[in-house]
Each structure stands twice: as C-alpha cells, then as structure tokens.
Amino acid sequence: MITQIDVDDDVALRQAHAATERSAAVDRPWSEPMAFDEWAADLRFKDPGERFELWGAYDEGRVVGVAMTWFPDADNTWMVWTDLHVNPDFRGRGHGTGLIEALTRRTREEGRTTLMTEFHVPGDDLEGHPYRRFALARGFEPGWVENVRHMPLPVPEELLAKHGDSAAEAAAEAYDVTVFTGSVPDEYVQGLCDLYNLLGVDAPTGGIEFEPEAQTPERVHAYWDLQKSQHRTRMIALAIERSTGVVAAHSDLVVPPEPSTQVWQWGTFVHRDHRGHKLGMAVKIANLRHLQEHYPGRSLVRTSNADNNAYMVSINEDLGFEIVERGVAVQMPVKPA
Template sequence: MTEQLEISSLQLPNNLTDSDAADFLEAGLLLDQIRLETWGNRDRISDPETRLVSWRQNDYSRLEVFLGKLGGKIVALSWISLPLHDNLHTGFMSVCVAAEHRKRGYGQLMLETVEKYAAAQGRSVLMSSTEHPADFDPATIAVLEPKSGTGAIPQFDAGVRFSLRHGYQLEQVERFSELRLPIEGAHLEELLRAAEAKAGTDYRLEFWQDRCPERLAESFAVANSRMSTDIPSAGLAVEAETWDIKRLRDMEQRFIEAGHRIDVCAAVHVPSGQIAAYTYFDYNQKKPQLISQEDTLVIREHRGKRLGMLVKAANVRRIQEELPQLEKAITWNAAENDHMLAINIELGFAPAGYDGEWQKDLRKGPANEQLDSD
C-alpha cells in the first residue's frame, strides 16, 4: 500500500540562516538532485541565494510551492508561477518526485494540487517544460514533434508520458546550446566586421552592466516589451507584456540582490535614438567558468541588417576580455527561430539538449486519473 503523502505550502524564509529555512533548502536539494540526474552537471542548477530571490513575490509575479512529505521528508513538490501584471489567464508550473518514490501516484497528487490552486486563482491555461539531453537520435527512437512542427523530443521519456497522460500538449521545442569559450579571436573579429559592414552607420553600440543608463531606460523597457511579441511562441497562449522603467528597474534589482552580474550590449538606431537590438549575459560568480546568454532581440522593423550578430559578437568579445576564466556559455532558442539559431551556430554554439514547452487548457478538465507511472 502506498504511504499517504502529506501536502503543504512552502513558507519562504527571510534568509537562508533563519530557523525556518529548512524546508526551502530541502526543496532546493530535491530540485538539484533531479537536474543532476538529467544533465550530469550543475550548469542549469540555481544556488540557494539566487533561488530565494527568484521565488520571492514581486509586483509582476508570485510563486506558490507545494511540498509532498513522507515522514517529514520532502519527496515530491510542485510549483506554479503566476504573472500579476499581464497574462493573467496563465501560470507556469512544474512537478517533480524523487527517483526512489516514483510510480506511486505522488506526481499525480502534486499535479492535482497545483492545477486546483491555479483554477482557484482564475487561471485557465497552464504551461510547463520538460528537459532532454541531446543524447538521442531521432532516426533510431520514437520522437514527439510539437504542434509548431519544428524540433522533437523522445516520445517515451517519463516526463513526456506524464505530460501527455494529463492532458498537456507539446506546443514548441527549444534548443538548449553550449558554446566553448573563448572564441578564437580572428573568427570573432571576422564575424564582427561583417556585421558592422551590413549594419552601416545608422547604428551604434552601447554597453552597460547591471543598470541601464537613464537616457536609454525608456527605450530598453519598450524593447523588453517587444521581446514578448517579436520572438516565436508557437501556439503558447501568451499575450504581450507591458514594460515601463519601473518594471525594468525591478528586474535589474532582483539580479543584483541575487549576486548576479548582467552585461548588456544594445544597438541604438542613431536617427531615432531608440534601441533596435539588444542582448545580455547573466553571470553568477558562484559559477566562475560559466555564463548564460539570455534574451537577444532584434526589433522587427530593424531586421535584415545583421544586428543580432553585431550585438552578440560584440558582447562576447567584451565578456571574454573582462572574464578570461570563462569556459562555457549556455543559451536557449525556439527550434523554429532559424535566424537566431543561425547566428548562434556561426558563433560556435552546439546542441546540448532540448526543452519541450507544454500547455493545457484547464477548462477542458482536471488531471486524468492515471496513477501507474507518476
């Protein structure tokens, strides 16, 4: 007989040394364990300080974490992130169970908990993600293609089967890529010179660390808004995000509180003074050899001028000079985002894995009552 799971909400501590931080730290260890099982390294694992900052509620999102305990020990959890400013019909959620406690129905129970909570908060669409190392050959195993028609993930992966059983549809596949650093100098300069020649004199580069200069802050906020509309999102039910300077400063402050360094390169359109493209790196000094390539966007009206390569190559050159200890960069791209993928491939990024992006309309019913493999 399966032992009864005790489910409760996580109460976040004020800091990691508080007497009530034990559950938060234990929940993090479970998440870390599962990521290590999947990837075999800590590249995609958050440190506790970063996790605590990112899990705190702010004006734009709120996270609810549910713990599943046996005998006082956390063996399963689910969480949901709820947008508070826009996309108020959605939530992004995840469910995980410790390896030794799987196939007992605990995943089902944690999913039911998070789905019922989402519905009570007025959310009708839930999204989720599964992670898959690039160690499979689509020619030799069964794969599942997303509704977007581009990319594929292993069809019989446990997370894929769980998602399908419970009514989630695969909308999109993202390619997770790695770049070995440093990029050879001559190759980088060649890419940069070619991009500069294509862009011409109508664009100039601006660099900053952590906080956007006030003179560009409004334009950068607008560019962040466009990030939610100008990149491929397949059939995911996402609406445009509205950014202003307050939202921008809030994001910057959370990075600073987590101890991260943000290095931004933007291409400014000289005639208008507005940002036409930008990219940024997220550097966590607790992982001194690793850097994460985050958002890159060329605003639609300025495409076709190699601005994506211009800002990326310039930012790589800058970061290699300032952080010579770097050995690897990681990034994500929608599989159908041909133009940005082509830029990354030219820089030297190679596939390391794939993330499946899933979606479910809760109005079509709760999680299925199938417990055998959860």
Template sequence: MVSFTIEELPIPSRPGASGWADFAASLELQNAVEAEGYGTDELTFTPEELLPGYHHQEYDPRRLYAVRVGDHIVAGARTDAQAEGGDDCVWLSLSVHRDWRRLGIGSALAAHVEGVAAAEGRTTQYVYTVSPDGPGDRLAAPTGFGSVPRANPEVRFLLGRGYQLEQIERGSRLALPLDPAALAKRFTAASSTAGPEYVVLVWDGMTPSRWRADIAVLYTRMSTDAPSAGLNEPEDVWSVERLVSYEQKHQASPRTLLTAAALHRPSGRLVGFTELSVPPDTRRSVSQESTLVLREHRGHGLGMLVKLANLQHLAERHPGRPAVTTFNAEENRHMLRVNEELGFVPMGYEGAWKRVVS
C-alpha cells in the same frame, strides 16, 4: 502506500533567514532533476542566485511547493504568473527525486498545483520540461520543428494529464574561451553589415537611466516578437518602474548581468539587445538570457552584432568561464543559425506544453 504531505513554502527574506533551509532544499532538488535530464549541471542556479526572483511578487507572482516524506523534501513544484495581463495563465514546473518516482507523488503534486491555479482562474497552464533522447516512436511538435520520444516518462505523464505539445526548445552550449582576434574580426565584419546607422552599447548591472524606457519596450516585445507556436502566451508588459524594481532586486543576486544593445542612431532608440548572466564562480557556465531585435529593424545582422559585443564584454570583464548556455525555439531558425555560426552546439531539448482547463 507511501505517506507524504504537500505544502506551500514561505519565501525567506534573505539567505539564512526563516524558511531558508526548505527553500534551498527545494531548489537544489529542482537543479538535480534538471541536471539528470540534460546530463550536465551547467544550467544550475544556486538558491542564493534565485532568491531575488521570488522577491518580485508585485510584478511576477511566484509560488513554491514541496512534498515531504517525514522530514525530507522529495518533490517540489513552482508556479509563475503575471500580475497584469494573462490573468488566466500560469507556468508550472514539477520535480520528483528519482528515488521517489512511480509512487503517485508526482501526480498528487501536479493535481494540487493545477487545482490551486485553476481555482484562481488560471486555467491556461503551461509546462516546459526537458525530454532526454530515447528510442522508439516520437511525438512531433505542430510547428514542424523538433520532436520528443513518446515513451519518455515525462511525455506520457503530460499527455495523461491532458497537455498538448506545442513547441520544442533547443538548449545549446558555446565552449569558451573564444579566440580574441577572431572575435574582434567577426565583430568588425558584423558592424560593417549593420551599417553606420547602428552602434552597440554595453554595460554591467542596472540599465543606465537614459535607456530604461527602451529596455522596457524590448522586454515587452520579448513576449510578442519571439516565436511562440501554438502556446499563444500573453503579452508581458514592462514599465520603467517594473524594470527598475527587477534590476534593484537582481543586485542582491551573486550573479552579474551583462547587456549589449543596438542603438539606432537616426531615432536615438535602442532596437535590439542581449544579456549574459555571469555566476561568481569562474568554474561555472554563463547563462545567455534575453536576446531580441525589434521586427522593424531585422535584416541588418543586429542579433549577431550584439551577441559578439557581449561575448567580447564577457571576455574582458569576466574571463575564465567554461561556456555559455542558451535556449531557443527550434523553429527560430534565424537565431539558431546565428548561434551555430558563433559555435553553439545542441546540449538537449525541452518540450513546451499547454492545456486549457474548462
């Protein structure tokens, strides 16, 4: 039997500071396992890009674990929680290097992080993990949209640990560049569909102070308005203070955040938005982050409008990127149709799993 140790890793204060080598090695392992599952490294974030997210502990408690065999990190796990609301919930991710599987390492690491979470009262446990296509029988999501191969090792692993499949997420890719004339024509058409009551605003980096309260509302509504199937994930409340803290820390990341938001002229409030996270290396793909239109303002094509605006913004400010990647719940047919009309094509699927520890 292989001898290994499990430990929680300290979070370094900056790249190169104490603990950086282990932090970077653990995240690079996670990237490698994800790239294996999707068959591409386009979803990769560097340790430097991810570090600011670990410095937001007062609002987003996040912990990192590693498994060592000798001096080598061969597996890792991350736990994410909420500082307020959803006190019994935790989101778990686990990665084992392909050369160290089927040795009991994954089971021991899962048991460890699940146990730590449960001891803290976080007994509702969620896992999102990629499921590559495979032969044989399939396990369907209870939403009626999407399935995963039953014989896949990650599926058998999670079922064996008492998790239930609740939802399928589709990863999609939009090849760039887009024809600027066609993009402008589509934006004009989308603006006409939305009508004169709505206008689009765009900005880079931090939210202008005038719009912080509205963006905080939109972030909060992301946790309640987006399809969540039987996951029943808790409301994640954002205040202006939390938004400013998050954006200030994000400024330390090499990535740039581009935002397009829909302004409802009569009320003077932002009622929809979308974000793109742009890496500094032009050879790497852009990540589509949050997109939401408030329920009470749907039916005006605002999702399409803000996405087109941000793609124009991207082309103007950060040209030369190869693609944009995004994720959507498979039952979110409206947003998937918007993405498909833009030219996104499927690149892989994730299962969203849940278990409740008694």
C-alpha cells in the same frame, strides 16, 4: 502530502532546494548546482507584476517534490507557469501527479484557463522520453520545442572577427552598439522594456499566442537590483539608432557567481522595425567580446531558442553553439469551475 511552502521557512526551503537540484541534475552532466542563498533570493523576490507560490510534496515529513509556480497579473493573465521537480529517489510514488493536481486546482481557483510547464530532454528521443509521457498522460498537450545549446569559451578571435566585423559594419551605418554592465542609462530603460515586452510575441511558440508582456522601468530596475544582491553580473548590449535614440536590439548575458564557470544567455532580440541590419549578430558579438575581456575563466555560454527560429538558429550555429538538449514546453487546458 501536498501543501504550499512558506518561502520564509528556511528548513522547508532548504529541503525544496535539495530536491530541485537533485532533479535538475538527472542525465544532465553540465547542470551546475546553484547556491541556496542565490536560489532562495529568486523565490523570495516580490515582483509587482506576478505572484509566486511554492508547492511541496512531502514524504515522511520531508520535502521531496517541488512546484515553483508563477501567476502573471500584469499580462497573459489567462495562464499559470510552473517548474516541477521530484527528487529522483522518490519518483514513482505519486508526488509529481499530486503536485499537478494541486496546481490544476489553483489554476481553476484563479479563473485561469491554461497551466504551462517546461522540461528538458537530453538527446533526441523527444517522443519517448519519460518526462513527455508523464506530462501527456496527465492532460498536458504539446506546445513548442527549444534547442538548448552550449558554446565553449573562449570563442576564437578569428571567429568573432569573421562574423563580427561584417555585422559591425552593417550596424554602423545607422546604429551605435554599446555594452552596459548591471543596468543601462535611464534614457534607454523604457526602450529596453519595449523589446522585452515584444519577445514573447515574436518568438515562435507553436500554436500558443502570447500578448505583450508588461515590463516597466520599475520592474526591470528591481530585477537588476536582485541580480546585484545575488552577485550575478548582467551585461546588456544595445543597438541604438543614432538618428532617433531608439533602442533597436539587445542581447543579455548573465554571469553567475563563482564557483560557477558558465554564463547564461538570457535573450537576444531585434525590433521588427529594425531587422535586416545584422543587429542580432552585432549585439551578441559585442557582449561576447566584453565577456571574454572581463571574465576570461568561464567555460561556456548556455542559450536556447525555438527550433523553428531560423534567424537566431543561424546566428548561434555560426558562432559555434551546439545542441545539448531540448526544452519542451507543454500546456494543460483547465476548464472553469
């Protein structure tokens, strides 16, 4: 049975959480389970710019498959995003197919034309991996591939100095680089939103074109409040043009609560008008130094970027990030009713 799950139904949500964690750990020894309360807070969060639906596949009265689904309402309203998981003990019984069929109907009901999802493939066999075969057999088409990389911590100071000193020197000609924890001062919030909104436009995404996002100071503050309630610590490094006060670049690290030992790199972006000053490297290293000073016990930083994003690939390789898996984005065209 496929049906929508009420996110306030604690019993069903705990079953959905268990199925998601079991699925996410398959062939991924580095996968860290997320505490239920932290995971549930994400699903229960009300974002005024998009709607969320949780769909479940039931087997003998228990949730064994999950599709976390987002409907953007402030931008890119032609699309629907979903993250699909099936407990490995219940695969091969039609639960994944049933969820995709339900989401295809929902996409059509909403008058949208594209259903998108992403899955992770450890190793190099992108073409032959079962997840890819499953997606293509059900109507999805290739989108783009991201390299998911890990960097062991701590990063040696000599490596930070090697790349950081030259980047800091280049940035210092016209920019100040500062790390903020939890949030940024009000005078920089709109500028940071401007960077967030352009990231999807400038990042390589194959043949899929995105319009700018519609992040606002109100939405961003709500995200920050959510992360504080989850006991996550967000570190935001900004490069600010000294003469204008313009936010030219950012890099965001998120430290999840213990017992996690990892750190998430959630984004690094340099505005197109301010490239060529090593700002990407400058904000990344400023954040890493802040991280290692205040969270010395963490084991690695996890990041991802498109495999054809040459600039960011070179920065990550210089810092010692190594590929552990690929994130494969696929899209399904959905014809109107």
